[in-house]
Amino acid sequence: MTTPTDQLLSFFAEDVPAGDITTVALIPDKVVSARIEAREEMILAGVEECIWLFEHFGVSVMAEAEDGEQVAAGTKILALAGSVHAILAIERTALNLLGRMSGIATATAVAQEFAAQVNDHVRVAGTRKTAPGLRYFDKKAIRIGGGDPHRDSLSDAFLIKDTHRALLPVADAVRRAKEFSLYRKVECEVENLIDAVAAAEAGADVLMFDNMTPSAVHGAIAALAARGLRKRLVLEVSGGITPETLHLWAGIDVDRISMGALTHSVRCADVSLEIE
Template identity: 55%
Template structure:
């Protein structure tokens, strides 16, 4: 569950001085019943977060579809009952959270299923290309994907800009001695660097912006040198829903895509008032 304090920041941004329209138009003591429905088919997410926000403002919530469930157009996800002003205050924030998280979860599940049909052992992961990371990472996991790093504090990932400042050998040596508890991953763009990273004890080698044919050559060379089983291989860069299956055919462990969080479409959900009293 995402911390309530984090979720409330979105609502505070949307209504810094209250909902003036509802306060002007809706009687203070009016109550209402409402439903949140799916306007398309997909994997629903953000239900826990929406429930927490409504309940914080005293609205009773009945969950009809849980996070991770497949829904179809017209399905009721939540039933709400409480103060009408409170329901309208939370409405847009809750829908925005559910829409974004469900969009990510839906697309993640679609890609995970595509990859599994080709190679069941390959994981699909997100990246840090997101500013709403707690929500986005949870949505990826709900969709069956791997979150990758939540932050710069989680694991050591030596990227191209690190290697522009410190040579590969020295960077890996320093990383390995920094902490016995941190996984060391190295981003490389050539066969030679991939082999060298494996030889130096990297836990994960990320093959960045390589074509499937190039990756195949790297894997063959790692196997020839007896290094393949000592590392995990992640591929990233230039991977899309259209070509992901070509990468999944390879002897790799992880496919990571920024696409899951920076290009996925919002899932369409709507709140409808069904009764006022």
């Protein structure tokens, strides 16, 4: 089984398959000091991974900030001391991961804070819309930013989607999932009031209102409440929700707002490495 440290080494190997020819050609190897710093305000994520990478290749690291910390532009994150060849070889791998993870954590924190201002029990959640190979790190960044990572993989929980419902009725799908295992939650994606009620009455634990309008979601929740089903359900909305449209959903009585945009449209935070 591939571990996160195996992945970190594969990222490095991709960037340095046969050595850093520019640094080796230009600079004799020697011990130098360097720093990694933030160039903008951000929630840090990926610091732990950067420390592991540098230390694995013999570079001494002193952490000046840690994952989950909000830092301002100019904040020193890591102080480095060691082989200039090692530091410059690792530089881009470390900065890419730190920038991506911090960008995800920052976007998650902003979305979670906004949603919580109008709904004190809602969590912003991620999705499986991540780049292959980066899911562990993307999901970790969401957790650091205060969001719900949702499923890590298809093996974690049942999620009955439209592609499943195209092949059998929603109530049958829920019942089959619950018969398959009593130990895993059953979530069902629904696109209208009728399917929402059918899935809930069949025993679904979580309903995901997918690609529905806010007014349609309000109507479905009212119908569930009228049947005494709302309180035992976790309710989620999804479908094209972005930071720009989050305000349309934040005030609805749901428990989760899933946003693929947190990971499929990442804006990397600006970080840099400077030789001292």
